[in-house]
Amino acid sequence: xxxxxxxxxxxxxxxxxxxxxxxxxxxxxxxxxxxxxxxxxxxxxxxxxxxxxxxxxxxxxxxxxxxxxxxxxxxxxxxxxxxxxxxxxxxxxxxxxxxxxxxxxxxxxxxxxxxxxxxxxxxxxxxxxxxxxxxxxxxxxxxxxxxxxxxxxxxxxxxxxxxxxxxxxxxxxxxxxxxxxxxxxxxxxxxxxxxxxx
Amino acid sequence: xxxxxxxxxxxxxxxxxxxxxxxxxxxxxxxxxxxxxxxxxxxxxxxxxxxxxxxxxxxxxxxxxxxxxxxxxxxxxxxxxxxxxxxxxxxxxxxxxxxxxxxxxxxxxxxxxxxxxxxxxxxxxxxxxxxxxxxxxxxxxxxxxxxxxxxxxxxxxxxxxxxxxxxxxxxxxxxxxxxxxxxxxxxxxxxxxxxxxxxxxxxxxxxxxxxxxxxxxxxxxxxxxxxxxxxxxxxxxxxxxxxxxxxxxxxxxxxxxxxxxxxxxxxxxxxxxxxxxxxxxxxxxxxxxxxxxxxxxxxxxxxxxxxxxxxxxxxxxxxxxxxxxxxxxxxxxxxxxxxxxxxxxxxxxxxxxxxxxxxxxxxxxxxxxxxxxxxxxxxxxxxxxxxxxxxxxxxxxxxxxxxxxxxxxxxxxxxxxxxxxxxxxxxxxxxxxxxxxxxxxxxxxxxxxxxxxxxxxxxxxxxxxxxxxxxxxxxxxxxxxxxxxxxxxxxxxxxxxxxxxxxxxxxxxxxxxxxxxxxxxxxxxxxxxxxxxxxxxxxxxxxxxxxxxxxxxxxxxxxxxxxxxxxxxxxxxxxxxxxxxxxxxxxxxxxxxxxxx
Numbered sequence: 001x002x003x004x005x006x007x008x009x010x011x012x013x014x015x016x017x018x019x020x021x022x023x024x025x026x027x028x029x030x031x032x033x034x035x036x037x038x039x040x041x042x043x044x045x046x047x048x049x050x051x052x053x054x055x056x057x058x059x060x061x062x063x064x065x066x067x068x069x070x071x072x073x074x075x076x077x078x079x080x081x082x083x084x085x086x087x088x089x090x091x092x093x094x095x096x097x098x099x100x101x102x103x104x105x106x107x108x109x110x111x112x113x114x115x116x117x118x119x120x121x122x123x124x125x126x127x128x129x130x131x132x133x134x135x136x137x138x139x140x141x142x143x144x145x146x147x148x149x150x151x152x153x154x155x156x157x158x159x160x161x162x163x164x165x166x167x168x169x170x171x172x173x174x175x176x177x178x179x180x181x182x183x184x185x186x187x188x189x190x191x192x193x194x195x196x197x198x
Numbered sequence: 199x200x201x202x203x204x205x206x207x208x209x210x211x212x213x214x215x216x217x218x219x220x221x222x223x224x225x226x227x228x229x230x231x232x233x234x235x236x237x238x239x240x241x242x243x244x245x246x247x248x249x250x251x252x253x254x255x256x257x258x259x260x261x262x263x264x265x266x267x268x269x270x271x272x273x274x275x276x277x278x279x280x281x282x283x284x285x286x287x288x289x290x291x292x293x294x295x296x297x298x299x300x301x302x303x304x305x306x307x308x309x310x311x312x313x314x315x316x317x318x319x320x321x322x323x324x325x326x327x328x329x330x331x332x333x334x335x336x337x338x339x340x341x342x343x344x345x346x347x348x349x350x351x352x353x354x355x356x357x358x359x360x361x362x363x364x365x366x367x368x369x370x371x372x373x374x375x376x377x378x379x380x381x382x383x384x385x386x387x388x389x390x391x392x393x394x395x396x397x398x399x400x401x402x403x404x405x406x407x408x409x410x411x412x413x414x415x416x417x418x419x420x421x422x423x424x425x426x427x428x429x430x431x432x433x434x435x436x437x438x439x440x441x442x443x444x445x446x447x448x449x450x451x452x453x454x455x456x457x458x459x460x461x462x463x464x465x466x467x468x469x470x471x472x473x474x475x476x477x478x479x480x481x482x483x484x485x486x487x488x489x490x491x492x493x494x495x496x497x498x499x500x501x502x503x504x505x506x507x508x509x510x511x512x513x514x515x516x517x518x519x520x521x522x523x524x525x526x527x528x529x530x531x532x533x534x535x536x537x538x539x540x541x542x543x544x545x546x547x548x549x550x551x552x553x554x555x556x557x558x559x560x561x562x563x564x565x566x567x568x569x570x571x572x573x574x575x576x577x578x579x580x581x582x583x584x585x586x587x588x589x590x591x592x593x594x595x596x597x598x599x600x601x602x603x604x605x606x607x608x609x610x611x612x613x614x615x616x617x618x619x620x621x622x623x624x625x626x627x628x629x630x631x632x633x634x635x636x637x638x639x640x641x642x643x644x645x646x647x648x649x650x651x652x653x654x655x656x657x658x659x660x661x662x663x664x665x666x667x668x669x670x671x672x673x674x675x676x677x678x679x680x681x682x683x684x685x686x687x688x689x690x691x692x693x694x695x696x697x698x699x700x701x702x703x704x705x706x707x708x709x710x711x712x713x714x715x716x717x718x719x720x721x722x723x724x725x726x727x728x729x730x731x732x733x734x735x736x737x738x739x740x741x742x743x744x745x746x747x748x749x750x751x752x753x754x755x756x757x758x759x760x761x762x763x764x765x766x767x768x769x770x771x772x773x774x775x776x777x778x779x780x781x782x783x784x785x786x787x788x789x790x791x792x793x794x795x
Binding site: 013014015043044045046047049050051052053056057102105106108109110111130131174182183184185 | 254256257259260261262265268269272278319323367368371379405408409411412415424425426427
């Protein structure tokens with residue numbers, strides 16, 4: 001049996017506290033493991049239609065994201081296959097669901113798209129902290145989320161090698177430690193946002 | 199107020215029924231629009247509001263200026279690269295860094311790729327459904343559709359069998375109940391004018407354009423190292439060139455250069471054989487719908503972009519034209535100086551920000567971004583559930599930028615009007631040809647359809663410029679120049695204690711500027727004026743309305759419950775509020791509410 005093409009997609013905005021979970025988890029996976037060629041990692045950011053080419057080509061799609069499950073902050077939850085789009089449609093769940101649902105629908109209409117899906121979501125604690133990083137409760141779930149990714153890959157007989165390596169291209173945004181270290185104080189740069197939601 | 203006249207020439211009257219569209223869909227980010235209709239359903243007052251706060255400026259304070267591009271790349275869900283390029287240009291301007299010729303060429307290819315890609319995606323995926331009725335496409339005869347397609351283009355995918363297949367896929371999709379991207383359409387509105395066959399052809403090309411993205415984004419992956427968040431570098435571009443390399447990690451080799459070249463050929467082909475013929479076919483059915491001109495016949499502006507040579511700041515070095523036109527006088531194109539504090543100013547009288555003097559404007563170097571959310575006394579509803587905005591007070595998260603006090607329109611149409619006024623052949627000749635073919639006068643450009651047409655013509659122009667710069671890059675490499683970066687000013691120790699810079703690009707949506715103040719190696723102030731800040735601007739202290747508002751004025755709406763005409767005109771600007779206001783949709787609202795009061 002030929003190995004299916006697997007896409008591990010992190011979505012979210014890393015400038016917006018726990019919203020960055022999916023992207024941070026994908027970055028951590030890239031740093032910690034050596035993946036075989038059939039597995040791709042994608043920092044999807046907050047992109048919408050631009051993700052279609054990648055999703056369309058994947059036979060298995062693994063999504064990492066911050067999702068409002070109405071659970072305790074920092075709780076990890078998993079959804080599989082039909083639950084992913086169905087739940088996305090029924091409950092306004094992920095912060096990008098409007099466009100991501102379209103991404104899945106359009107990939108299907110184009111005749112491609114994943115046959116199997118897993119969504120690993122974390123319940124965010126803080127969102128309104130502009131320029132902030134992951135909250136401690138959410139950050140603690142990075143490792144467990146990565147373990148769940150490994151467990152899912154094992155179902156397809158894939159066991160990536162543990163190979164901590166330094167990223168070749170890092171900057172003050174993509175390196176979480178640097179991003180946190182360089183953050184200006186709250187006095188220097190205000191961290192609150194839209195008055196209607198305070 | 200019931201009736202009043204704005205200084206920029208619009209007669210406002212807010213006595214008729216109020217229609218609210220919130221959020222406006224098929225745009226990036228969050229926006230709200232309110233209009234008053236008179237007894238004949240004609241728009242007599244228009245209010246556009248950015249409903250989320252951006253906060254980018256405060257996020258950047260105190261950060262390393264060499265990283266600013268990576269932050270700005272994250273503020274938008276569409277044009278990541280254009281912000282990054284604007285940011286590195288601002289920092290290079292501040293620190294007086296010269297870039298190598300290859301870096302300029304590669305940046306141009308990246309930017310032009312974005313233009314062509316963005317215009318294509320905008321036309322088919324964000325705007326076409328304002329003109330194309332998807333549900334009507336289900337009634338099309340595949341054979342007649344094939345005849346129509348073959349009559350307008352030599353594009354290969356045009357057999358009856360092909361359109362039959364598309365129709366059955368669409369039917370299956372719609373019947374499965376997952377309308378997805380086609381949900382919330384005003385299907386069946388009398389404002390749709392295309393026959394079913396033209397609708398089916400457009401839907402087929404909607405899907406082909408989506409598929410074509412796969413190819414075109416590879417250019418960003420090759421030159422930017424990765425996608426959708428390519429890498430950038432202050433001082434050049436971060437890609438190494440190694441022509442003899444075979445499959446070398448990261449380096450650009452001959453195989454990759456050839457791949458880019460073949461993608462460029464296919465981009466030109468797709469634009470010329472699919473996009474432009476479709477645009478013309480659709481325009482033929484809407485020729486009499488010439489609403490939406492707004493400010494385009496009066497005040498337009500472009501900073502110019504795509505420098506032929508690196509580090510040359512003269513205006514005739516820019517292949518996308520620079521300038522400002524005031525009061526519709528096409529005989530005079532003014533020069534725009536972004537450092538001149540008297541030229542570009544942002545006002546917050548009607549924006550949810552606080553200035554010490556609310557009636558004065560501030561140049562971005564002195565810019566302040568301090569939120570102040572307060573509603574006017576005539577607001578209907580509550581702070582968290584606004585029914586009607588009070589436009590006599592603060593009503594938007596977008597500031598009101600002005601050029602010498604004028605509200606300006608920016609974007610492809612602005613660039614084309616300026617290029618036309620300057621008589622640039624590569625811009626003027628295709629524009630005249632399109633107008634002649636459609637039997638329309640030059641003044642027809644000042645309309646919603648004109649904006650849509652200019653975008654298509656510009657996509658073609660940009661695709662040919664991609665070819666020009668790709669050939670130039672290959673020639674330069676063959677001549678032995680492999681330099682892509684100048685790192686002589688990389689270390690902060692080489693920087694002055696204090697420095698200021700401006701970076702600009704012409705983004706797909708229009709003039710984009712970043713202003714940076716660097717102190718002791720850190721960002722002291724960072725201000726962005728993005729295209730949608732110009733176009734989506736609220737009123738200013740003098741009462742001038744912004745470009746979105748102006749474009750909606752005096753439009754006849756067929757059915758107030760299905761305000762398709764409002765979406766059509768707003769979409770023609772390709773609004774992108776993710777960066778003009780805040781980052782992300784928080785409440786995940788899915789359905790557009792239209793409220794008629």
